[in-house]
Amino acid sequence: xxxLKTTEDLFAYSKTLSVIPAEDxxxxxxxxxxxxxxxxxxxxxxxxxxxxxxANALYQTYTDELxxxxxxxxxxxxxxxxxxxxxxxxxxxxxxxxEIFFDVLFLNAELYGIKDHFFNELDKLKYKYLVxxxxxxxxxxxxxxxxxxxxxxxxxxxxxxxILKDVMIHSSTLGDLRGLGEKYGVKVPRRINKTQLVDILAxxxxxxxxxxxLLNAKSVLELEIYAKEKGFSISIDLKKSDMVEYIVYSxxxxxQEVTKDMHNYSVPxxxxxxxxxxxxxxxxxxxxxxxxxxxxxxxxxxxxxDSEPIIQEEEVIEPEPxxxxxxxxxxxxxxxxxxxxxxxxxxEDKSEPVVIDKTPKVEVQTPVETKTQIHDTExxxxxxxxxxxxxxxxxxxxxxxEKINIIIKKYQRKRHQKTFWTIFWVxxxxxxxxxxxxxxxxxxxxxxxxFGIDVFW
Numbered sequence: 296x297x298x299l300k301t302t303e304d305l306f307a308y309s310k311t312l313s314v315i316p317a318e319d320x321x322x323x324x325x326x327x328x329x330x331x332x333x334x335x336x337x338x339x340x341x342x343x344x345x346x347x348x349x350a351n352a353l354y355q356t357y358t359d360e361l362x363x364x365x366x367x368x369x370x371x372x373x374x375x376x377x378x379x380x381x382x383x384x385x386x387x388x389x390x391x392x393x394e395i396f397f398d399v400l401f402l403n404a405e406l407y408g409i410k411d412h413f414f415n416e417l418d419k420l421k422y423k424y425l426v427x428x429x430x431x432x433x434x435x436x437x438x439x440x441x442x443x444x445x446x447x448x449x450x451x452x453x454x455x456x457x458i459l460k461d462v463m464i465h466s467s468t469l470g471d472l473r474g475l476g477e478k479y480g481v482k483v484p485r486r487i488n489k490t491q492l493v494d495i496l497a498x499x500x501x502x503x504x505x506x507x508x509l510l511n512a513k514s515v516l517e518l519e520i521y522a523k524e525k526g527f528s529i530s531i532d533l534k535k536s537d538m539v540e541y542i543v544y545s546x547x548x549x550x551q552e553v554t555k556d557m558h559n560y561s562v563p564x565x566x567x568x569x570x571x572x573x574x575x576x577x578x579x580x581x582x583x584x585x586x587x588x589x590x591x592x593x594x595x596x597x598x599x600x601d602s603e604p605i606i607q608e609e610e611v612i613e614p615e616p617x618x619x620x621x622x623x624x625x626x627x628x629x630x631x632x633x634x635x636x637x638x639x640x641x642x643e644d645k646s647e648p649v650v651i652d653k654t655p656k657v658e659v660q661t662p663v664e665t666k667t668q669i670h671d672t673e674x675x676x677x678x679x680x681x682x683x684x685x686x687x688x689x690x691x692x693x694x695x696x697e698k699i700n701i702i703i704k705k706y707q708r709k710r711h712q713k714t715f716w717t718i719f720w721v722x723x724x725x726x727x728x729x730x731x732x733x734x735x736x737x738x739x740x741x742x743x744x745x746f747g748i749d750v751f752w
Contacts, residue, residue, distance in 0.1 A: 305398070306401075306562070309394050309397035309398045309401060310394055312417060313389075313390035313391075313429075314390075315420045315424060315429075316424070317393075317429065317431065321443060323416055323417070330445050331400070331407075331443055332446070332556075333447075333453040334447075334454070334455075335558065337454070339399065340376050340392065341368070343392045343395060344376065344385055344387070345570065346570050349368075349573070354571045364465065364466045364468075366575055367465045367575070368466075368573070368575070370458065370578050372453055373452050374471070374474065374475045378474070387436060395562060399560065403557075447554035448551050448554045450554065451479075451548060455553065456543070456548065456551065456584070456587050457585070459543070459585055460584045461578045461583075462578050463475070464536055467535070472539065475542065476538070476541075476545075479542065481542050486531050486533060489531070495541070496521070496529075499527070499586060500525065519531075540585075548585065549585065550587060550588055551588065733745060734748075
């Protein structure tokens with residue numbers, strides 16, 4: 296390493312290593328006990344395939360929806376990058392990947408404890424092969440190179456948990472999220488039950504056993520309102536954000552310590568003039584993202600000298616501290632009004648009485664992001680009464696109106712079904728009576744039954 300005195304020397308040296316087969320490089324890295332976090336692989340892969348993903352000819356074939364999602368390309372997870380390669384059958388440039396990988400590795404040699412011995416071993420491998428680049432597809436390449444990577448604490452699929460939800464909402468489809476779950480052994484359902492909802496809230500907010508008992512006494516609607524009051528939106532019918540939440544919950548990744556990224560990413564990246572330039576999205580942490588422990592710890596034990604600070608690609612954005620779990624005050628159980636089919640009993644509110652007719656007409660403006668359809672038995676059969684004297688906010692009233700409207704539609708459907716079957720049986724009875732009368736007339740006139748029916752008496 297003594298002969299490589301400048302970063303330009305290091306970058307030039309990296310180019311010469313592209314001729315070494317991936318298998319030999321992996322064996323050397325493993326024997327040198329060099330393991331690299333997955334977010335480095337994400338960075339290297341992202342820059343390797345960038346010219347192909349944004350090639351003007353291919354980009355013009357993308358749908359508007361995909362073009363919008365590609366605005367978040369810089370924070371794409373590994374799963375999404377892999378999917379781009381497979382969906383569009385992109386050629387994998389193994390030589391370019393190796394070059395960028397070693398650029399990052401050498402630029403951060405002190406973090407990995409790389410010494411002259413490692414460079415000497417690379418020289419031996421380099422001169423062992425002809426000047427020719429390895430041709431290998433991405434799947435086979437990763438089956439070997441993937442052995443050196445690991446997922447550090449506070450990350451999932453190479454993305455920091457503090458921005459994971461925002462990234463996946465803007466950059467993936469519902470199918471992508473189910474695929475991400477399958478990659479990590481999680482089957483993401485279309486909807487969850489009340490027990491799972493309570494467990495998610497308990498894990499996310501670190502609730503005590505007593506607080507969980509109080510949550511179990513609530514209806515699904517009350518649980519959704521409770522989550523909103525704590526600044527967190529979730530529904531039993533899983534939207535994109537809920538699906539990410541479910542994956543993290545299933546993997547027990549709440550409140551992990553975030554591993555601090557101390558890497559220097561200032562490596563030379565070739566500019567492809569044929570690549571399309573896009574407006575990128577900058578993702579930042581917010582109160583909807585996965586809760587983590589704020590005290591970040593460096594991934595490597597090797598200390599960095601104060602005189603040689605590591606240059607980071609971007610500022611590490613830390614999420615706001617999680618508040619201590621609040622004690623849930625007992626509430627008065629909502630009064631359940633009996634429902635007599637097909638009449639919907641009115642719901643009374645002491646402060647603002649609301650009367651619902653037998654043929655109610657409720658106009659509900661459903662929020663864009665709220666498409667919850669209640670199938671939970673308890674939440675459908677037990678409309679919440681405000682006899683406890685509690686004043687609901689406008690948001691809560693909107694949720695109540697939505698649930699009431701669903702109940703009304705349910706019983707209207709039942710009433711229509713009942714009307715249909717009543718008319719059907721009446722018509723059938725009239726037809727039978729008419730046929731009997733017609734048969735009697737024919738028999739008394741001709742002595743025979745109509746339609747050649749044999750006389751059986």
